[in-house]
Amino acid sequence: MCLALPTRIVELLDGDQCRVELGGVRKEISLALIDGAAVGDYVIVHVGYALTKLDPEEAAQTLALFAEAGLDPATSCAQGDRATPR
Amino acid sequence: MKYIDEFRDQALAAGLARAIAHEAGTGRDYAFMEFCGGHTHTLSRYGIADLLPPTLRMIHGPGCPVCVLPIGRVDMAIRLALSRPEVILCTYGDCLRVPASDGLSLLKAKAHGADVRMVYSTADALALARREPGREVVFFAIGFETTTPPTALVLREAARQGLANFSVICNHVLTPAAIAAILEPPGGNAPQAVQIDGFVGPAHVSTVIGSRPYEAFASTHRKPVVIAGFEPLDVMQAILMLLRQVNTGRAVVENEFTRAVTRDGNLKAQALVAEVFEPRPGFEWRGLGTLPDSALRIRVAFTAWDAEAKFDLGYTPVPDNKACECGAILRGVKSPIDCKLFGTVCTPETPMGSCMVSSEGACAAHYTYGRFRDLPLRASDTATPANQDTA
Ligand code: SF4
Numbered sequence: 001m002c003l004a005l006p007t008r009i010v011e012l013l014d015g016d017q018c019r020v021e022l023g024g025v026r027k028e029i030s031l032a033l034i035d036g037a038a039v040g041d042y043v044i045v046h047v048g049y050a051l052t053k054l055d056p057e058e059a060a061q062t063l064a065l066f067a068e069a070g071l072d073p074a075t076s077c078a079q080g081d082r083a084t085p086r
Numbered sequence: 087m088k089y090i091d092e093f094r095d096q097a098l099a100a101g102l103a104r105a106i107a108h109e110a111g112t113g114r115d116y117a118f119m120e121f122c123g124g125h126t127h128t129l130s131r132y133g134i135a136d137l138l139p140p141t142l143r144m145i146h147g148p149g150c151p152v153c154v155l156p157i158g159r160v161d162m163a164i165r166l167a168l169s170r171p172e173v174i175l176c177t178y179g180d181c182l183r184v185p186a187s188d189g190l191s192l193l194k195a196k197a198h199g200a201d202v203r204m205v206y207s208t209a210d211a212l213a214l215a216r217r218e219p220g221r222e223v224v225f226f227a228i229g230f231e232t233t234t235p236p237t238a239l240v241l242r243e244a245a246r247q248g249l250a251n252f253s254v255i256c257n258h259v260l261t262p263a264a265i266a267a268i269l270e271p272p273g274g275n276a277p278q279a280v281q282i283d284g285f286v287g288p289a290h291v292s293t294v295i296g297s298r299p300y301e302a303f304a305s306t307h308r309k310p311v312v313i314a315g316f317e318p319l320d321v322m323q324a325i326l327m328l329l330r331q332v333n334t335g336r337a338v339v340e341n342e343f344t345r346a347v348t349r350d351g352n353l354k355a356q357a358l359v360a361e362v363f364e365p366r367p368g369f370e371w372r373g374l375g376t377l378p379d380s381a382l383r384i385r386v387a388f389t390a391w392d393a394e395a396k397f398d399l400g401y402t403p404v405p406d407n408k409a410c411e412c413g414a415i416l417r418g419v420k421s422p423i424d425c426k427l428f429g430t431v432c433t434p435e436t437p438m439g440s441c442m443v444s445s446e447g448a449c450a451a452h453y454t455y456g457r458f459r460d461l462p463l464r465a466s467d468t469a470t471p472a473n474q475d476t477a
Contacts, residue, residue: 070101
């Protein structure tokens with residue numbers, strides 16, 4: 001029951017609510033648990049509440065890491081340590 | 087879809103599989119536990135087991151909230167709903183089918199006349215209480231740190247509105263306590279779990295609590311933890327990062343899911359949870375026994391909205407069905423196929439144990455996506471990336 005997908009905020013509504021869109025489906029969810037969300041942000045929604053915003057830069061860096069790992073498994077190991085807690 | 091499809095890319099998966107095989111080629115065996123049911127689901131659904139070298143084994147963990155809910159807690163809700171006609175018992179969909187005592191579940195109790203309803207969010211339960219002032223609306227709350235803040239929000243809201251006909255049965259549990267219990271069974275007499283070299287740490291739980299709570303765990307137990315997202319490439323990258331830690335003799339917390347998880351997590355949600363809940367001295371988990379400080383209860387200031395106090399609900403522990411291996415599966419000692427009932431008597435349509443209920447349960451995940459792998463005659467590998475070179 002913890003599965004949840006990143007959805008995009010398409011409209012801010014009254015009372016900490018917003019409308020999100022995922023693959024053409026729109027839904028109303030609550031933003032009461034996070035601060036400073038704006039239209040266009042991607043949020044992870046769980047049981048009707050946004051839990052966190054997605055960081056687009058970090059997403060891009062993670063994708064780059066995947067690509068690099070596969071290029072040359074023997075030499076790409078050093079970079080793996082980058083993803084440490086901030 | 088953005089932030090989804092890129093993390094399921096087949097060519098990148100093949101590359102990661104090669105890197106994993108290379109890193110694991112040391113001649114030794116590795117065993118990693120994925121704590122979350124969400125990761126169990128991903129591993130099964132995308133056939134990741136087929137992409138891993140035979141020396142690397144993934145072990146299911148207890149991180150499925152429906153799976154770890156003991157029978158006694160479901161019985162409590164059923165008793166309340168059956169004995170008090172004024173009660174409307176609301177809960178999330180997965181809870182409705184968890185097998186309880188006397189062949190009942192919340193869904194079957196409904197057939198016996200109890201007013202049991204499924205809600206999608208805590209806000210729905212609160213709205214129901216406002217609409218039905220003549221009834222008692224009780225929300226049966228389950229879940230790890232991901233699901234707790236929404237429950238805290240409605241409890242605070244009910245208190246603010248003075249909504250006297252709303253209350254919550256709190257079954258919220260804590261992740262770090264369960265991870266520790268896997269490695270050090272309580273009282274030293276519970277069955278010891280299998281050897282584990284590291285943990286794939288929770289995704290969405292960690293968006294709330296951050297990566298910090300695992301740090302002490304990693305250093306005390308000398309086990310690496312890599313927090314990972316729920317997409318297939320996230321899980322594969324986390325496995326690669328765990329291998330590198332083990333191979334270099336490190337045991338720290340690393341974060342693969344930096345796009346959603348920070349070290350501190352969601353402070354707003356944490357403050358809210360601390361305002362409404364406090365640790366329970368002891369809570370029984372299915373499979374793990376009673377663990378100290380492993381769950382939350384509602385603070386005294388909110389007692390008027392605590393269904394356990396309001397309806398004087400007592401807890402009676404109930405042993406699991408003898409033939410069901412859920413307990414051993416949740417400790418990581420057994421797999422779904424070790425259970426005699428798997429796929430015969432017990433299926434997702436007719437679950438005998440909790441692990442077959444939610445799609446994130448080990449048995450349900452294996453039944454839905456993996457059971458044909460057990461057959462001697464393998465279907466061709468056409469649709470999965472499994473035919474990529476993994477050696
Ligand atoms: S197959 Fe069913 S009965 Fe057996 S362990 Fe899994 S859930 Fe329990």
